[in-house]
Amino acid sequence: MAGKFDANNAQNLPEIEKQFAVKAVEQAETYWNLLAKVPPKELRLTKLDDEIFEHTMETFPELASEPYEKLTRLDEDWMKSADGKERWRKFIMSYEKKVKDHNFGSLIRTDARGEYAEQNTIFVTRIQFYAFEIARNRLGLNDKAHQLAKEEVEKDKLEKEKEAKKKKKKTS
Secondary structure: OOOOOOHOOOOOOOOHHHHHHHHHHHHHHHHHHHHHHHHHHHOOOOHHHHHHHHHHHHHHHHHHHOOOOHHEOOOHHHHHHHHHHHHHHHHHOOOOOOOOOOOOOEEEOEEOOOOOOHHHEEEEHHHHHHHHHHHEEEEEEEEOHHHHHHHHHHHHHHHHHHHHHHHHHHOO
């Protein structure tokens, strides 16, 4: 009988890493689709959005300063600095028992004005994703992404309609 899984002593097996990457991509696609359908200021990601937003702004006052450049464009060096790592570690651990998969890897756009793309994406923990995206949504920083996502959905819809018409002509 297998014992309880211990992430600290687990091997980095390629199959497991691929599964984590697939799950992170699926979550990113789901979030992008939500941004297309729901105006960001109306979007709720968790039951704890208010708490996460307030805690983020209190813990990281540099994110709360207008024009919100550190929220709009993420500074990975700042996040991974010795001070940043320690501050984020405390923040992340405070959600250990409150948010499911709080420490699971998630993809986030480094620039809120753009879409998910290789040059505009980094891995963060799920709670960091929530912290940044809840703040971006509330402060209107995802409005451009909302427009991009809506345009992408409309473009895809038009392309599918064209394909359907082509198929219909071929069968007629």
